[in-house]
Amino acid sequence: MSDSNKIYIFDTTLRDGEQSPGVSLNNHEKLDIARQLQKLGVDIIEAGFPMASQGDFEAVKTIAENVKGVTICGLSRAAFNDIDRAWEAIKVADQPRIHTFIATSDIHLQYKLRMTRQQVIEAAVAAVKHAKKYTSDVEFSAEDAFRSELGFLCQVLEAAIDAGATTVNIPDTVGYATPAEFGQFIKEIREKVPNIHKARISVHCHNDLGLAVANSLAAVANGATQVECTINGIGERAGNAALEEVVMALYTRKSLFNKTTGINTREIYRTSRLVTNLTGMKIQPNKAVVGKNAFAHESGIHQDGVLKERSTYEIMNPELIGLNVNNIVLGKHSGRHAIRDRLAELGYVLDDSELNKAFEKFKNLADKKKEVTDEDLVALVEEEIRSI
Numbered sequence: 451m452s453d454s455n456k457i458y459i460f461d462t463t464l465r466d467g468e469q470s471p472g473v474s475l476n477n478h479e480k481l482d483i484a485r486q487l488q489k490l491g492v493d494i495i496e497a498g499f500p501m502a503s504q505g506d507f508e509a510v511k512t513i514a515e516n517v518k519g520v521t522i523c524g525l526s527r528a529a530f531n532d533i534d535r536a537w538e539a540i541k542v543a544d545q546p547r548i549h550t551f552i553a554t555s556d557i558h559l560q561y562k563l564r565m566t567r568q569q570v571i572e573a574a575v576a577a578v579k580h581a582k583k584y585t586s587d588v589e590f591s592a593e594d595a596f597r598s599e600l601g602f603l604c605q606v607l608e609a610a611i612d613a614g615a616t617t618v619n620i621p622d623t624v625g626y627a628t629p630a631e632f633g634q635f636i637k638e639i640r641e642k643v644p645n646i647h648k649a650r651i652s653v654h655c656h657n658d659l660g661l662a663v664a665n666s667l668a669a670v671a672n673g674a675t676q677v678e679c680t681i682n683g684i685g686e687r688a689g690n691a692a693l694e695e696v697v698m699a700l701y702t703r704k705s706l707f708n709k710t711t712g713i714n715t716r717e718i719y720r721t722s723r724l725v726t727n728l729t730g731m732k733i734q735p736n737k738a739v740v741g742k743n744a745f746a747h748e749s750g751i752h753q754d755g756v757l758k759e760r761s762t763y764e765i766m767n768p769e770l771i772g773l774n775v776n777n778i779v780l781g782k783h784s785g786r787h788a789i790r791d792r793l794a795e796l797g798y799v800l801d802d803s804e805l806n807k808a809f810e811k812f813k814n815l816a817d818k819k820k821e822v823t824d825e826d827l828v829a830l831v832e833e834e835i836r837s838i
């Protein structure tokens with residue numbers, strides 16, 4: 451498959467994901483997640499919004515300094531001081547990207563920005579040109595694109611590309627689109643923006659109607675080549691398109707999409723657990739791909755089928771997402787290595803002293819319990835190690 455079949459995965463867990471109500475990650479946790487995203491093989495990590503706070507700035511800078519071999523992106527409004535701040539944070543990255551945005555829907559222009567359409571075009575162009583002075587890799591987003599008047603949106607995109615944007619992002623900011631409409635929307639943008647071939651088309655779908663993944667896939671089928679998503683689908687309100695669902699849909703239905711991603715699917719489960727553990731946002735048991743029940747077969751008929759031939763009721767092999775199917779039982783005879791490996795699978799990378807403590811606690815527990823479960827291990831680390 452040639453590179454023209456590649457779908458770029460832009461992960462925004464640390465930016466839009468962190469905007470989930472109740473989620474607040476410290477720098478150490480953000481760095482752990484960024485390192486794991488790099489292992490997962492995402493193409494772009496949106497590390498944060500440096501202008502939002504000193505904490506955000508520091509976190510993005512730390513990630514840019516320490517996570518190499520992947521594009522590190524900082525978000526900024528279409529304002530020079532935002533862009534300057536984003537650049538300060540990401541400039542040491544191997545591959546820095548500035549992501550600048552402004553809303554294009556009339557509803558946002560009238561009530562939020564209080565700007566005319568002409569002013570929005572001018573601000574977008576000025577922002578892209580300013581960002582371009584720092585880096586060749588500039589992404590422009592038209593916030594609330596899907597609720598924007600198509601002709602005006604196309605004008606903004608054309609101007610942004612002329613100004614130097616190398617990626618143009620089409621967000622469904624409020625999760626209002628349906629798949630057929632959103633696919634058609636992307637198709638029309640490709641037809642109506644004359645210089646669109648000079649930029650990568652990206653989509654960024656929110657999940658207010660539970661359609662973020664379906665809308666992203668419809669966009670891919672119509673020519674989008676970058677998908678913005680988050681681990682476990684976390685994000686503002688009902689969240690963003692879930693990375694693991696987009697990636698496994700493209701993988702499982704390869705013959706339908708004829709697209710590939712650079713994701714190492716075997717790191718999916720581990721990444722999902724890490725994000726769950728660090729954000730405290732639990733996922734529902736029936737969540738696609740990474741939920742506790744995603745590969746569980748309860749009914750007798752299904753169990754019988756799977757035992758005879760897995761593909762009767764399984765469209766993905768759990769090992770593909772890095773799920774431990776060997777189910778090594780952890781008990782009092784288990785060694786330090788087994789505990790360390792299982793904890794890593796659960797998303798906990800412990801330093802030596804934490805591992806020593808965890809191992810001691812594990813042994814105490816294993817003396818009282820025949821089998822120590824994953825839930826026991828998570829509780830042990832959360833309550834006895836990380837809370838100290």
Ligand code: KIV
Nearest residue numbers: 551591593594621623
């Ligand atoms: O949802 C949205 O429109 C955004 C933009 C900043 C890309 O998050």
Ligand code: ZN
Nearest residue numbers: 466623654656
């Ligand atoms: Zn968003």
